[in-house]
Amino acid sequence: MWPWGHAAFGYLLYSFGSRLFGSRPSGYPTIVLLVATQLPDLVDKPLSWVFELFPQGYSVGHSVFVAVPLGIAVLALAVWRHRIEYGIAFIVGYWSHLVGDIVLGLVGGNPYTFARVLWPVVTLPPYSSDLSALARIHEYISAFLYLLSTEGATGPLMIALMIYFGPFLFAILVWLVDGAPGITAFRRLFSSPD
Template sequence: MPWGHAAFGYLLYSLGHRLVTRESPNGPLVVLALLFGTQLPDLVDKTLSWGLHLFPQGYSVAHSVLVAVPVGLLVLGATASGRRDIGIAFTVGYWSHLLGDAILAVPKRGVSPSDRLLWPVVTLPPYQSEVTLIGRVNRVISAFFGEVLTTEQLVFLALYSIPYLLVFALWLVDGAPGVAHFLRADDS
C-alpha cells in the first residue's frame, strides 16, 4: 500500500540521516522527493499494467533494479553539486520501495523476492483476471472495509497500525519535516 512504502522509506531515510548528520531530516523539498521516490515504482508500473495494459503485472520497468539503480545514481549525480539532500531522499525513497516489495515477497510460497525486481530478465505471469486501475482500487477498498468490521480484523488492524504509529511518532520527533515548514511560513 502507498502508506506502507511512504512509512518504510521515511523510517530508513530519517534513521540514516540521523546516523550520518546527527540531525533530524528537514525541508519540504526533501520530504516531497522522498515521498515521490517511495511511490514512483507503483505510479509507473501499475499505470502501465492496470491502466494501459502494456504489461501483464504491476511489477515491471520501474520495479526493476536494472532501471532503479541507474536512475538513482543519475539523480544522485545530477544533484551532487546543488541539492544533494533532495537526490539522496529521492533515491532512498525509490530504492526502499523495491526493498519493501522484496521483503513482502519473502513469506509467499512460490515467489522469489527477486522476481519482482528483475524485469525484463524475469517477467511475472499475468494476473488471474483482467485488472483495471479503477477495479483494483475498488477491490482493495471494499476488501479492506469488508474485513475490518470483524473483531479479529480489528485486532489485526490495531497490530498492523503499530509500525505506522511509530513512524508517525518519529516524524513528529523529527519536527514534522515538510508540514512544519509550511506552518512556519503561515505564521510569518
C-alpha cells in the same frame, strides 16, 4: 505494501539514517523522499491497469535494472547541483519501495518475490482476471477489508491493524519528533504569491 506502508518504511529509514550522520530530515528532501516511495507504483500500476502494456503492476518502475541506474543518476545530478540531500532522499525513497515489496513478499510467501524487481529479465504472469483500473483498485481495497474483517472474526484484529498501520503510526510519531519536516515546504509549493 500499501502506499502508507511504503511512505512509513522510507521515512523511518531516512530519519534514522539522517540521525546516524548527526542531522534530521529537512523540508524539500522529505517531500522528494515521499514522492520517491510511491514512484514505482505510480509508474507501473497505470502502465498495467490503465494502458495494459504489462501483464502485472510490477515492471519498469519496480525493476532494479532501472532503479539502480536512475538512483545513481539522480544522486549524481544532486551532487552536481550541490543538493546531495535531495539525491539521498530520492534513493532512500525509491529503493526502500523495492526492498519493502521484497520483504513483504518473503513474509507472505509470494512465489514471485524477487521476480517483481527483475523486469525485463523476468516478466510476471498476467493477473488471473482482466479488470479495469477502477475495478482493480476496488478488488485491492475489498481484499484488504476482507482480510481485516476475517482477522476480526477470528480474534486477532488488533494484530492485523498493528501490522498494517503500526509502522505508519510509528513513522508519524518519528516525523513529529523530527519537527514535521516538509509541512512548511509543502505549503510554499502550493501557496499563491501575494
